[in-house]
Amino acid sequence: MTEVKDLVKGPFKDENAFKAAVLKAWRKNNSYYKRFEIENEEKEPGMPDVLSISPARPAFFTEFKISDAKGVVEFQKTQPLFYRRNEDIFIQILVWDIRFNRIVLITPNDVIEARSLKIKLPEEL
Secondary structure, rough: OEEOOOOOOOOOHHHHHHHHHHHHHHHHHHHEEEEEEEOOOOOOOOOOOOOEEEOOOOOOEEEEEEOOOOOOEEEEOOOHHHHHHOOOOOOEEEEEEEEEEEEEEHHHHHHHHHHOOOOOOOOOO
């Protein structure tokens, strides 16, 4: 896990507000990628929230999460399974850590290796 600095400033009331702020910042500062929100009832279970595509760079997925007041992030049971089944796809997980008003980047392996669907973010990164 690592901290992502200077992308957006919070606080955010929920995951959708966090995702909207990040997408706005990305679209303003990075024209290399086209971003597609892929949340709908017909998507593959566990699939991340956003697909980023560029003709000159590899495509990747981004999952957005927000922690609770104790710094715990909860995943759906389909998410670690999706990550495990698709290890050859680049996926990043961006978490808004409410406690410290920061973004934490989590890898799919962090989620796969966790013993629970709830992951406590460390205070120090």
